[in-house]
Amino acid sequence: STSSKTSQATFRCRAETAYDQCTNKVQDVLETDLDCGGAACRSIDASRGIGLALSKALLQRGGAVIACCRKPAHSDGLRALQDNFPQKLRTESIDVTDQASATALGNCVAASGSKIDLVFNVAGVLHDAAQKKGPERALREIDADWMMHVYAVNAVGPVLCTQALA
Secondary structure (H helix, E strand, C coil), rough: HHHHHHHHHHHHHHHHHHHHHHHHHHHHHHHHCCCCCEEEEEEECCCCHHHHHHHHHHHHHCEEEEECCCCCCCCCCCCCHHHHHHCCCCEEEEECCCCHHHCCCCCHHHHHCCCCCCECCCCCCCCCCCCCCCCCCCCHHHHHHHHHHHHHHHHHHHHHHHHHHH
């Protein structure tokens, strides 16, 4: 229906505006006199968006970055950063919903002797357009499996990653 299409377009516009506002806030923070010289930073979900922008900004300020996401090799943005900062950027694979994956990454970082000074955990999910999942706008649209996935990524994932680095 026309009303439904208008509602979807309005929501998409609001979501894009919220994303732009968030990205602008991150940019504002990074435009301060933050000196990352020598800092070891870890950005979780650095394949695109905010995580990629944070990784790039930290590298440009002299930091060393471990950029993590599910499939680093599939991120054109990370490959471009690797080309520009080969000595400062390390990419690692992680599934934030899997405790063994988070623990393995924590062990890898510990074994390398790297000291982590900053962690940006920006992994998150709101919807999956390909599977037509979320965000739900009515109770009748709620899918329990999708909700559990959202909780696993947005709430449990950051805790598992923090635990792995502790």
